[in-house]
């Protein structure tokens with residue numbers, strides 16, 4: 001025979017409950033089955049919260065109550081079509097609801113909610129759901145679990161009396177019936193006959209107890225996911241099903257928070273060597289997970305990762321502890337006597353402190369118990385009063401193959417460290433099937449994600465992007481990401497998840513990825529943002545593998561790189577401000593990136609999509625030395641000088657550069673050489689020299705006074721330069737030469753200026769807005785290396801930014 005347990009997720013909706021019916025009736029054709037059901041998903045919580053409302057005198061407990069009635073009625077109306085069955089069931093359900101109403105009303109009237117009353121209230125969830133399922137499934141008999149699941153009171157808690165229960169279960173099932181329906185979770189005190197329960201999630205335990213007592217062939221746990229997975233799929237999108245788990249591995253994972261199976265469930269069936277199968281009600285033919293004693297060795301060191309959010313660490317410390325035998329015994333005995341369980345212990349080898357991990361709800365009691373136990377030692381000063389640190393989370397990585405395999409703990413620490421997550425306590429049992437670490441709870445999601453990424457070969461690598469700036473470059477980048485998304489996912493196994501987009505005024509975020517078609521409307525409708533708010537939000541989301549992409553020209557945004565890098569967020573900048581800022585600031589950014597193990601990339605700062613910075617880095621990394629750089633680095637200026645003819649005056653060429661989207665928003669940044677100076681400084685630094693903007697020698701072609709005042713004034717005055725330019729242009733034409741605005745660096749000395757180049761010069765034929773760079777190095781001396789191509793334009797710049805992002809994905 002088989003025992004099948006269906007959780008709240010499997011009786012919560014019409015779809016799931018009809019699937020349950022099919023699964024059970026199909027199985028019953030082969031062998032007798034016992035079906036254990038939980039309350040409708042969410043009802044247990046609602047029963048408890050309604051009780052709290054009634055207790056506090058809040059009249060809305062009635063609305064919440066009505067809502068529960070309505071939900072059960074609706075479910076019955078949708079799935080029970082037979083009129084007689086329908087009215088019989090309504091009668092049963094409404095009788096239960098009448099009782100429940102009276103209890104709530106009593107709580108409301110006398111403002112009192114004892115544990116006993118609360119346990120009674122919460123039992124209605126399973127009592128209601130099991131009647132619905134028993135009516136829905138053909139030929140099912142219903143038995144009340146309270147007649148055979150018996151508890152006794154120990155340390156103020158209800159614990160199972162397993163000997164009595166086993167006997168009663170056998171008696172209750174002595175006459176075999178094809179389908180028997182049992183409400184999970186609920187039990188009865190063997191002495192007082194009060195209604196009790198087996199703890200939250202306890203229906204799994206009910207099913208396991210029955211399976212063990214009846215020597216079932218298998219225990220099946222039916223839920224809403226495809227079996228036991230490498231991590232909680234609600235937190236880790238890349239989690240996948242573990243097809244086989246040993247009892248020990250399953251126990252470790254469940255003890256550390258894998259809610260899919262309630263921890264006490266495993267022991268009764270493990271002792272009897274009964275396998276547990278975890279399956280998905282919404283995908284009944286899926287393979288799911290089998291948990292048993294002996295499993296195939298798949299060679300993987302880690303099977304799964306689980307976590308407990310509400311962790312408190314209690315530090316038991318004092319000088320008297322050193323070498324004293326019995327302190328640990330006293331700690332554990334005292335806690336056990338008060339029914340407080342410790343799920344993690346970490347002791348330094350000096351033995352003067354022991355950290356114990358308890359659940360947040362047990363923390364106050366644990367501190368009181370330990371202060372009491374060691375009251376004498378604390379009074380004499382030999383021990384310190386207990387210190388509790390809350391707001392923590394525990395993560396466990398579990399796998400039997402971890403045993404004797406070196407390097408697992410190192411990898412765990414390394415992975416967390418690279419993401420800026422510190423380990424507060426660490427524990428590894430001598431069985432070596434579990435390594436646990438305690439971290440700040442705020443970092444839990446991020447930690448789980450990076451650990452999953454590092455220990456499991458996920459189907460996809462995920463990069464989470466925050467894109468700042470949706471102008472020409474940012475807009476194009478988003479377009480490119482959108483059109484490449486499927487291709488990258490399919491062929492490179494990379495998911496580029498855009499989790500944040502900011503314009504100059506607004507910002508939107510979504511951990512699961514924003515819609516790249518509608519983001520502009522979403523931004524419009526969103527709240528006002530600011531660079532400071534943006535920074536806080538990006539850091540606050542605390543997302544793993546994240547990259548901040550700056551497609552603005554804003555100094556305020558560039559100022560965010562330092563805090564972002566410090567929080568282990570990589571930065572890709574099209575914005576040149578940071579890389580050309582004072583040398584010390586630039587170095588600080590680079591060093592922060594190195595120490596934090598993240599990337600700071602800004603290839604498009606020079607030559608848009610051309611591989612200039614990367615090439616210089618490659619040359620230097622391979623031992624070459626950059627001796628000289630000669631370059632035309634302004635696509636805008638090159639465009640202007642190429643457009644200049646007898647018919648097109650200078651001022652018109654500047655207008656055209658703006659219209660074509662080549663120039664900076666304020667074209668004076670290009671005309672003043674400022675943009676080229678910044679680029680030259682960046683290249684010089686990449687070439688290995690300490691360079692500052694002020695050190696660049698300038699030979700400009702627009703008089704200084706044009707750079708004062710507003711942009712409007714500038715546009716008005718610009719035509720005054722046309723005649724002089726035309727005169728100089730004609731002379732140049734006669735000499736067979738062309739103007740190029742050249743940036744050069746030789747042994748660290750930098751220069752920019754307008755230069756007339758003859759036909760034989762490699763710069764002479766530089767078309768349109770193209771850029772060119774000549775690199776003279778120790779290896780490329782007689783014939784410098786030449787890089788040439790589009791040096792401006794939204795498409796190529798966005799593509800360069802995209803390439804930088806891909807280099808961080810490292811695929």
Ligand SMILES: Nc1ncnc2c1ncn2[C@@H]1O[C@H](COP(=O)(O)OP(=O)(O)O)[C@@H](O)[C@H]1O
Pocket residue numbers: 006007008009010038041201222223224225227228229230231232233234257258259260261304306
């Ligand atoms: N390692 C894991 N594998 C599968 N599910 C997990 C794991 N860890 C946590 N879970 C969570 O457990 C949930 C199932 O447990 P629960 O909500 O109690 O379901 P049920 O109501 O069916 O008992 C899943 O939806 C999933 O979010």
Ligand SMILES: N[C@@H](CC(=O)OP(=O)(O)O)C(=O)O
Pocket residue numbers: 006007008009038039041044045125184185199200201202203204
């Ligand atoms: N209904 C109870 C018992 C239970 O086991 O539920 P589920 O199977 O939905 O986790 C609870 O919510 O705690």
